[in-house]
């Protein structure tokens with residue numbers, strides 16, 4: 001296979017394919033996953049493409065390889081196959097400087113900072129023993145965050161820096177951070193890990209200022225191998241703490257120490273944060289946790305039910321997964337309540353007792369949103385006529401918003417697929433199912449689309 005000196009015609013075709021991927025998947029997905037692809041060989045329709053890490057290869061194979069194949073086949077008549085290989089030396093040379101930090105080769109020197117002072121463990125908040133990878137249920141909405149967290153925990157070097165996890169309340173950010181800490185403590189006990197909330201970071205900093213021992217404060221943080229700060233939105237707007245955090249962050253990243261951050265919004269949406277800070281936070285891997293799907297909620301309930309060792313009829317679990325959509329914390333709370341009640345009164349858990357015990361929670365979770373409201377908001381947002389929600393037109397400009405509305409109807413109401421289909425011009429339930437899948441797929445590959453959908457959801461839930 002010819003590995004170098006690809007002819008200019010082929011290079012132009014490859015550039016076109018990359019351009020298409022970029023416009024189809026959006027800037028963020030492109031920068032994170034597709035830009036690192038380098039065409040290294042071509043032989044009679046067989047393409048060889050190099051990526052710098054195994055993680056990227058697996059992700060590309062899973063999410064983009066079909067489209068990549070289609071695009072290459074569209075460019076080259078004799079197209080036969082595409083092979084993706086890992087070659088760390090093949091990170092695109094011209095892009096080195098502008099690449100996300102996690103794609104750049106890790107500097108060899110990691111021992112320039114002094115060894116951790118005795119106080120490093122004091123600042124770290126206690127870890128919840130239940131928050132491990134083993135206890136984390138993975139679904140579509142959290143698979144990227146999970147994979148990235150695992151990668152950080154298992155890697156001996158720094159795969160991406162920082163890892164920025166974000167998502168709504170109670171969706172598992174803290175759980176994943178603790179899981180990283182537990183894993184590192186077990187597998188690499190020599191590495192010093194600090195985990196704390198941004199609030200606690202702020203408190204420690206202010207205390208150090210008051211006691212005039214900011215040097216010791218700085219030392220504590222700057223001498224760790226892995227620093228994890230939870231709920232970083234709390235330091236936005238607090239200028240001096242933000243400044244200190246920024247210095248600490250930079251010092252650690254420059255020394256190739258791992259930083260993991262969580263927040264309720266993406267770096268670009270965090271308010272009250274300085275621009276340089278915002279941009280630096282987004283340099284590594286930004287992984288969002290979406291609201292849960294029904295399948296994930298059911299999986300979590302089954303898992304948790306087993307842990308509790310309680311006999312809970314599957315119907316009850318399905319009922320809860322349908323009804324409690326707010327977040328995982330509330331879902332767990334509901335399960336604990338019905339199990340506690342059953343134990344106290346010495347009677348088995350049934351659908352009736354569940355409804356009785358949880359009537360307040362169920363009422364709060366009852367869907368107020370109607371399908372009509374969803375259709376109206378979505379039509380407004382995409383600037384199409386509301387009648388297009390029922391129309392038979394298939395042009396993408398109307399079909400996509402319609403699919404988004406179907407998806408939201410499934411997420412935000414307790415209507416069945418056939419019922420939803422009927423409200424969209426008498427469509428079949430398989431059409432609704434297809435729409436839901438399509439939107440989920442697009443959400444995982446196109447961050448701006450995903451943000452649009454989240455925005456609509458928030459507006460409808462408000």
Ligand SMILES: Nc1ncnc2c1ncn2[C@@H]1O[C@H](COP(=O)(O)OP(=O)(O)OP(=O)(O)O)[C@@H](O)[C@H]1O
Pocket residue numbers: 131135136137138142167168169170171172173174175176231264300328329332
């Ligand atoms: N995928 C999951 N599998 C199992 N448990 C989960 C999952 N996601 C969340 N949980 C559980 O839900 C609860 C809330 O999660 P967690 O505290 O990590 O949320 P969070 O995103 O950090 O929320 P907050 O924004 O309030 O800090 C925890 O008990 C956690 O174990």
